[in-house]
Amino acid sequence: MADLTKEQLLEMYRQMVLIRRFEERCEELYAQRKIGGVYLHLYNGQEGTGVGSMFALKPSDHVITAYRDHGIGIAKGADVNRLMAEMFGKRTGVSGGKGGSMHLADRSVNFWGGYAIVGGHLPLAAGIALKSKYNDDKEVVLSFIGDGATNNGYFHESLNLSAVWDLPVVWLIENNLYGMGTPVEVSTGQPELHKRAIAYGIKDFGRVDGMDPLAVYAVAKEAVAYAREHGPALIESITYRYKGHGVSDRLYQRREQEMALYKARDPLTVMEDHLKQLDPGVESALAAIDAAARETVEAAIRYAEESPDPTYDDLINHIYA
Amino acid sequence: MPEMTLIDALREGMDEELARDPRVFITGEDVGKRGGVFRATMGLFEKYGEGRLVDSPLAELSIVAIGIGAALAGLRPICEIQFADFIHPAFNQIVNEAAKFYYRSAGQWNVPMVIRAPYGGGIGGGLYHSQSVEAFFCHVPGLKVVIPSTPADAKGLLKSAVRDPNPVLIFEPKKGYRSIKGDVPTGEYTTPIGPARIAREGSDLSVYAYGMMVHYCEKAAEQVAREDGIQCEVIDLRTLLPVDKETILQSFKKTGKALIVYEDNLTLGYGSEVSAILSDEGFNYMDAPIKRLAGADVPAVPFSHPLQEAFMINPEKIAHAIRELAAY
Numbered sequence: 001m002a003d004l005t006k007e008q009l010l011e012m013y014r015q016m017v018l019i020r021r022f023e024e025r026c027e028e029l030y031a032q033r034k035i036g037g038v039y040l041h042l043y044n045g046q047e048g049t050g051v052g053s054m055f056a057l058k059p060s061d062h063v064i065t066a067y068r069d070h071g072i073g074i075a076k077g078a079d080v081n082r083l084m085a086e087m088f089g090k091r092t093g094v095s096g097g098k099g100g101s102m103h104l105a106d107r108s109v110n111f112w113g114g115y116a117i118v119g120g121h122l123p124l125a126a127g128i129a130l131k132s133k134y135n136d137d138k139e140v141v142l143s144f145i146g147d148g149a150t151n152n153g154y155f156h157e158s159l160n161l162s163a164v165w166d167l168p169v170v171w172l173i174e175n176n177l178y179g180m181g182t183p184v185e186v187s188t189g190q191p192e193l194h195k196r197a198i199a200y201g202i203k204d205f206g207r208v209d210g211m212d213p214l215a216v217y218a219v220a221k222e223a224v225a226y227a228r229e230h231g232p233a234l235i236e237s238i239t240y241r242y243k244g245h246g247v248s249d250r251l252y253q254r255r256e257q258e259m260a261l262y263k264a265r266d267p268l269t270v271m272e273d274h275l276k277q278l279d280p281g282v283e284s285a286l287a288a289i290d291a292a293a294r295e296t297v298e299a300a301i302r303y304a305e306e307s308p309d310p311t312y313d314d315l316i317n318h319i320y321a
Numbered sequence: 322m323p324e325m326t327l328i329d330a331l332r333e334g335m336d337e338e339l340a341r342d343p344r345v346f347i348t349g350e351d352v353g354k355r356g357g358v359f360r361a362t363m364g365l366f367e368k369y370g371e372g373r374l375v376d377s378p379l380a381e382l383s384i385v386a387i388g389i390g391a392a393l394a395g396l397r398p399i400c401e402i403q404f405a406d407f408i409h410p411a412f413n414q415i416v417n418e419a420a421k422f423y424y425r426s427a428g429q430w431n432v433p434m435v436i437r438a439p440y441g442g443g444i445g446g447g448l449y450h451s452q453s454v455e456a457f458f459c460h461v462p463g464l465k466v467v468i469p470s471t472p473a474d475a476k477g478l479l480k481s482a483v484r485d486p487n488p489v490l491i492f493e494p495k496k497g498y499r500s501i502k503g504d505v506p507t508g509e510y511t512t513p514i515g516p517a518r519i520a521r522e523g524s525d526l527s528v529y530a531y532g533m534m535v536h537y538c539e540k541a542a543e544q545v546a547r548e549d550g551i552q553c554e555v556i557d558l559r560t561l562l563p564v565d566k567e568t569i570l571q572s573f574k575k576t577g578k579a580l581i582v583y584e585d586n587l588t589l590g591y592g593s594e595v596s597a598i599l600s601d602e603g604f605n606y607m608d609a610p611i612k613r614l615a616g617a618d619v620p621a622v623p624f625s626h627p628l629q630e631a632f633m634i635n636p637e638k639i640a641h642a643i644r645e646l647a648a649y
Contacts, residue, residue: 123382
């Protein structure tokens with residue numbers, strides 16, 4: 001059960017349930033056209049990786065990710081009301097309605113945001129880590145990387161740079177097996193993605209079962225400690241997304257058998273099992289957590305619905321500081 | 322006031338900013354011990370050490386992007402791209418991240434960084450060491466773009482750029498790095514980003530230019546004044562983004578004739594925007610067609626000397642264009 005208290009384990013569970021309920025409602029709201037736009041990339045199924053790894057961080061550490069960013073923002077502690085308001089494109093959203101689903105960010109909790117240009121955030125992660133090294137403030141940057149991003153130039157340049165400059169960054173590859181619809185084996189000469197670390201002289205923390213938040217936490221804790229003291233580390237988490245690449249992608253429905261295998265090991269269920277093993281009487285606590293998560297999400301939806309739209313002034317502000 | 326070359330003035334500006342603010346650091350290819358490909362940072366490594374003069378891998382997108390990340394996190398990077406021609410791998414980072422960050426985060430983060438790149442032709446640099454790239458970036462709100470033509474402005478604008486809370490690109494006329502000399506004020510000063518400079522006063526026609534072309538325009542203006550009695554007002558635009566419309570229009574109001582000179586390709590080059598401003602907002606002052614004199618619309622500056630010279634704008638071509646316009 002790693003080194004976590006029951007309270008911490010329940011907190012981990014709370015975050016995962018909150019993400020799941022948030023995503024479920026986002027999908028419905030998108031179908032109802034309350035959430036607009038042409039993009040919505042859901043995190044269902046990958047909660048164990050995000051929550052497990054971020055549990056190894058201090059609040060002063062930094063997190064940056066790609067476009068599948070709702071769950072990452074929630075786990076880093078961004079305000080759920082303002083995250084939902086951003087989905088709605090409201091003025092009160094974390095990005096003032098300018099960003100939407102893929103471009104959440106909340107500086108107050110060191111959540112550096114989601115990025116729509118695949119791999120484009122990786123050198124930024126290195127830059128943020130450079131500041132930590134420059135000031136010797138021992139802050140770690142946890143950079144999530146989709147499996148698809150490991151084949152573009154950003155990945156290569158950023159990993160090399162982090163190695164030669166000994167930057168305190170943990171590269172966490174969320175391998176959900178598909179880059180949009182293309183299987184990793186089809187796009188990647190070496191599908192065991194963690195092995196890339198060796199080529200760059202980066203400490204390889206291997207593959208971890210991303211459906212088990214405690215397994216992810218255990219390896220992330222080691223990797224974060226390593227990065228804080230020595231330099232870059234790399235983890236590959238094998239995970240699975242239950243939804244399409246985006247809401248308009250229905251291809252995933254063809255993968256029923258494969259999905260059933262992963263859903264049988266759903267990170268929420270895995271976490272429930274861990275907790276029940278620790279305390280057979282925990283079930284009522286879990287139900288209460290779920291009920292509270294649902295209420296948090298409904299309250300966030302109300303907040304978003306009642307929030308004002310941005311105005312023309314918002315269109316033309318925040319161009320120059 | 323001591324006389325200095327353009328590159329020495331830039332170096333002095335960086336030196337002073339490194340001394341003033343411990344958050345300032347310089348990164349790029351060979352900027353450390355070697356002092357940079359053009360020796361812009363020569364001697365700074367010895368003075369400030371490897372923590373602040375950081376040799377980067379040969380990877381332009383990373384040079385820029387690490388600067389963006391560091392700037393977001395609170396440092397003040399100066400990123401050197403060896404030649405403006407090599408900036409294209411970093412285009413995405415400049416346009417998609419640096420320019421948009423303040424906007425997309427609704428003011429949570431700004432990007433106080435400087436990107437320096439030598440630009441321009443006429444040095445035998447051929448296809449990939451001669452380009453003018455400023456127009457690409459002047460199309461992107463969120464960025465600032467400056468091009469100094471004098472040592473005093475090079476130093477002053479660089480110091481302003483380092484202190485600016487926004488991403489600033491400085492394109493430096495490399496042909497003039499050592500050939501352009503000028504007085505540089507002693508003591509602390511900055512040149513504000515924004516205002517253009519009247520390099521030469523005149524009443525017959527307005528000549529707009531930046532970078533190396535300012536010197537060629539001044540030379541041509543002297544020649545036509547001497548030989549033809551034509552008095553040109555030469556405007557050194559200095560800051561291309563944001564553009565100083567007021568100075569541009571003030572001069573046009575006086576002269577009613579405009580020649581815009583730039584060494585980038587003619588079509589949709591920076592002068593096209595100056596022309597649009599003049600016709601939109603200066604129509605009532607107009608006495609002649611607005612003329613642009615610029616590089617030919619060819620994909621690159623070719624290597625062969627006669628071809629390069631055919632491409633490049635020079636004082637003779639400018640004098641010819643001035644005479645034609647004055648006679649209109």
